[in-house]
Amino acid sequence: MNIPYLDLKKMTALHGEEIQQAVSAVAGSGWYLQGEAVRLFEQHYAAYIGTTHCIGVANGLDALTLTLRAYMEMGKLAEGDEVLVPANTFIATVLAITENRLKPVFVDVLEPTLDLNTQALEQAITPHTKALMLVHLYGRCTYTPTLSNICQNHHLILIEDNAQAHGCQYCGATPSEGQPSHPQRTGSLGHAACHSFYPGKNLGALGDGGAVTTNDTELAQMVRTLANYGFSEKYVAPHRGRNSRLDEIQAAVLDVKLRHLDSENNRRIALARTYYNNINHEAIRLPKLMDEGSNVYHIFPIFTPHRDELQQHLFRHGIQTLIHYPIPPHQQACYKEWNHLHLPVTEQLAHQELSLPLNPAMTDEEVAYIMDTLNSQL
Ligand SMILES: Cc1ncc(COP(=O)(O)O)c(C=O)c1O
Incomplete structure (x- = not known):
């Protein structure tokens, strides 16, 4: 037998016809950015994750970088602030922190759960600690009520890196409810969450793609602004932004794949x-x-x-x-x-x-x- 680690051709072929139709509908529409396909996917993905907002961006690294940037523009983070991050993660989680001139504080994990070592985490907190990046690495939900309580007690912003865990659920109790609740999806458990749609992901595009999900309307607005040159309206730039957009073809493909x-x-x-x-x-x-x-x-x-x-x-x-x-x-x-x-x-x-x-x-x-x-x- 010959078994590749990942056979993207075979995985795309699972929904080949639907994907072809979605791609050719966009190709024939003459509208390739900031259109109906992105709007629909954002709406469907927010509903799926269980948040009020979803903002499509160009990739997962941008989702992380722009989320932190948005908190800085909102005055909730400042250069030099410390951000807790699991040491066992993909480098993009850390790049987003250093790109914003924030300071990563690496926290070790535990075996066999691969969860953050909460004792080490608490010891690492200083008056400069302002946020925790929680990474659902390998597709495992790493959220716990203990972590959430630590964040609440220390007024930390909780950002999920959900690049590897689309569709994953937290099935336990939430601190506010105190008892088992209906399952909530990762991507809706913190203040904001960042998603990658890199082709090999559980929800993968036919190229790069990413998204931020949140219930925070101000944050959502800021991420959208920063991802579009910093424009609050056309050609008016109160912020220094960049171009980081999910395109219409990828959004249409993702909308098909979300259904499966x-x-x-x-x-x-x-x-x-x-x-x-x-x-x-x-x-x-x-x-x-x-x-x-x-x-x-x-x-x-x-x-x-x-x-x-x-x-x-x-x-x-x-x-x-x-x-x-x-x-x-x-x-x-x-x-x-x-x-x-x-x-x-x-x-x-x-x-x-x-x-x-x-x-x-x-x-x-x-x-x-x-x-x-x-x-x-x-
Ligand atoms: C945990 C994690 N964070 C961030 C990223 C970055 O996503 P992207 O490759 O879309 O930039 C990835 C995936 O590549 C990832 O696995």
């Missing part, structure tokens, strides 16, 4: 359950299994000290795997000022993580073959 997101996530969940039930190698650790719906398995990570041998073994048997991520942000060459930090769990994960193929276009046979190949090794 829950069923695709359910397929991911079913395949992940098969992995959990059958991976039984003693040298392999799996993240803690979460309640159904609280993990939409954007990535299926496994951890082993024999990561590189295992990756080669799988490769020799036609199975492509990836590593998310081999170098944590604080150890990157571009962040020399933080290279001295020691965040042991994150650093161990970076040495031991291996991502198995998992996507809705995969067959049961492919998953069975991967598990057999995996269990027979090491």
Whole structure:
């Protein structure tokens, strides 16, 4: 068998006809930016996530950068303020902070939950701490009432990085309600949330795309303004903005794929359950299994000290795997000022993580073959 990590052609073909129709409708319309397709997608995605606003932007990094920028323009953040961020994240979360001349404060995570270490988080809070970026990495919901309480007690802005968790749900109690509530989607749990529609994501475009969701009308307005040159109205710029727009073709494609997101996530969940039930190698650790719906398995990570041998073994048997991520942000060459930090769990994960193929276009046979190949090794 030959199993690529991700077969985007196959995944697009799952809804090929609908996507083709949506693309050709926009192509034939003569209207390619700031039109009806974006307006509709924003409306549908906000309703899906459970927020009053959704603003389409050019990509996930811009969603993060513009959200922080908007809080600065609103006077709620200022240069040099500290922003708590999980050390175990994709570099974009941190780039958005440093791009705005804010200071990232890296907080380690815990195994096997991969959640933030709340004790370390509380210890890291200073009078300069103003926000927490919460990253639902790998598709796992990392929100907890404890985190929310910490944010409330310290008046921190809570921003979710939902780039990897479209459709994921928080199924527990919220602090205000105190008891189990109806599930809420990630992307609606903090003050603002940032989404990426990079093609390989659970909700992926046929190019770049991103969005910000929020219930805060002032923030929504500011993000929209900043993403459109800083214009409050045509050619009037009270803010220094940029051009960061979701285009009509991507919005039309996303609108089609949004309709299939829950069923695709359910397929991911079913395949992940098969992995959990059958991976039984003693040298392999799996993240803690979460309640159904609280993990939409954007990535299926496994951890082993024999990561590189295992990756080669799988490769020799036609199975492509990836590593998310081999170098944590604080150890990157571009962040020399933080290279001295020691965040042991994150650093161990970076040495031991291996991502198995998992996507809705995969067959049961492919998953069975991967598990057999995996269990027979090491
Ligand atoms: C956790 C996380 N944050 C941010 C991003 C940035 O999104 P984009 O690639 O659309 O800029 C990504 C994905 O690439 C991501 O995985």
